[in-house]
Amino acid sequence: xxxxxxxxxxxxxxxxxxxxxxxxxxxxxxxxxxxxxxxxxxxxxxxxxxxxxxxxxxxxxxxxxxxxxxxxxxxxxxxxxxxxxxxxxxxxxxxxxxxxxxxxxxxxxxxxxxxxxxxxxxxxxxxxxxxxxxxxxxxxxxxxxxxxxxxxxxxxxxxxxxxxxxxxxxxxxxxxxxxxxxxxxxxxxxxxxxxxxxxxxxxxxxxxxxxxxxxxxxxxxxxxxxxxxxxxxxxxxxxxxxxxxxxxxxxxxxxxxxxxxxxxxxxxxxxxxxxxxxxxxxxxxxxxxxxxxxxx
Numbered sequence: 694x695x696x697x698x699x700x701x702x703x704x705x706x707x708x709x710x711x712x713x714x715x716x717x718x719x720x721x722x723x724x725x726x727x728x729x730x731x732x733x734x735x736x737x738x739x740x741x742x743x744x745x746x747x748x749x750x751x752x753x754x755x756x757x758x759x760x761x762x763x764x765x766x767x768x769x770x771x772x773x774x775x776x777x778x779x780x781x782x783x784x785x786x787x788x789x790x791x792x793x794x795x796x797x798x799x800x801x802x803x804x805x806x807x808x809x810x811x812x813x814x815x816x817x818x819x820x821x822x823x824x825x826x827x828x829x830x831x832x833x834x835x836x837x838x839x840x841x842x843x844x845x846x847x848x849x850x851x852x853x854x855x856x857x858x859x860x861x862x863x864x865x866x867x868x869x870x871x872x873x874x875x876x877x878x879x880x881x882x883x884x885x886x887x888x889x890x891x892x893x894x895x896x897x898x899x900x901x902x903x904x905x906x907x908x909x910x911x912x913x914x915x916x917x918x919x920x921x922x923x924x925x926x927x928x929x930x931x932x933x934x935x936x937x938x939x940x941x942x943x944x945x946x947x948x949x950x951x952x953x954x955x956x957x958x959x960x961x962x963x964x965x966x967x968x969x970x971x972x973x974x975x976x977x978x979x980x981x982x983x984x985x986x987x988x989x
Contacts, residue, residue: 695989696847697735697982698838700744701969702855702885702925703816704755709745711757715764717741719970722768723979724986731983742838744857746831750819763960764970770957793927797891817856817887821896828863835864836874843876848989850982851878854969855925858886863898865909870899880985881915884972885956888917888935889928908935910943916981917949920956922966950977 699716706712720741725732735741748754820828842849853861861881868874887893894900899907915935919926928934932947939947958964958971965971972978 694845694847695738695850695986696740696742696838696842697850697852698742698744698842699852700835700854700857700861701747702857703750704747705751705753706745706747707755707757707760709743709748712745713741713743715757715760716743716969716973719764719768719973720979720982723974723976724983726976727979728983728987731986735986744835744838744860746834746860749827749830749834750816760960760970763958767958767970767974814892817859817890817893820856820859831860832864832867835860836868836872839864839868839876839878840874843874849876849878850880850882850985850989852882852884853886854884854972855887855967858883858888859893859897862888862909865911866898869909869911870902870905876911878912879914879989880981881912882978882981882985883915883917883931884969884978885919885923885926885967886917886931887925887927889926889931894934906943908938908941908943910938910941912944914946915944915948917947918954918972918975918978918981919949919951920954920966920972920975921951922964923956925967950981953977 697720699720701712701716707715717736721732721736724735820831823829839849839851851861851865853859861883865876865878865881868876888897899905899909915931917929917931919929923929929951930949932949935947938944954975954977956966956968956971956975958966958968960968
């Protein structure tokens with residue numbers, strides 16, 4: 694009676710079936726390194742659900758064939774080298790500065806020269822603007838497995854990668870405050886999350902709903918993990934930003950993990966410290982998943 698729900702982030706993704714297969718493959722690989730028995734239990738229980746929403750935003754799916762050699766390489770490296778310099782080169786520091794400017798002064802976004810920074814902020818803005826009601830449709834996809842888990846009495850680990858963490862937050866808030874669904878997430882695990890951004894926090898569901906409550910109160914505990922050099926996690930510390938959730942009794946704990954967290958995923962463009970596959974094989978992430986499975 695355990696359920697792991699994974700919500701992916703922005704950018705085009707492979708088809709849902711292929712994407713789920715590779716995400717689960719990486720998750721099992723990571724967990725097996727810290728507890729092989731739990732990895733076997735997860736695999737045999739068929740408990741992994743992917744919330745796939747990329748098709749609502751992008752016309753074409755990413756070809757999984759393009760990703761497989763890089764995922765294979767990631768999993769083949771038993772002990773990847775510590776890539777500290779590659780994770781934080783000079784261009785990272787420049788991009789981080791631009792990202793910070795765009796966070797507080799959105800009207801400057803069109804002037805930002807770095808296309809990655811500009812695209813990331815613009816895609817987040819697209820979600821919050823809810824063009825063609827797309828964001829509402831995305832949240833419906835997120836809420837469906839949460840409702841089902843509540844109906845079946847399943848214990849839930851909800852993993853939100855990148856923008857998926859925003860979707861998870863908004864959906865949990867709506868389920869509680871707008872729909873009255875009695876669902877509860879045992880553990881919210883956010884990976885490479887932009888929830889620390891000023892721009893994001895001003896637009897989260899519940900921000901202005903004083904009569905309903907600012908925060909979702911259907912999460913037992915929250916673990917937030919960010920890799921060294923991950924620009925999307927511009928502010929990697931969320932416990933201080935969301936301290937009011939603990940003070941108001943909405944959640945038991947919020948824990949940030951960032952020291953010594955390295956995402957080793959590489960592709961033809963080089964190191965990509967934000968990639969979900971790299972996060973899922975990380976031993977720190979795997980330990981959080983294994984601990985939840987053991988005690989849920």
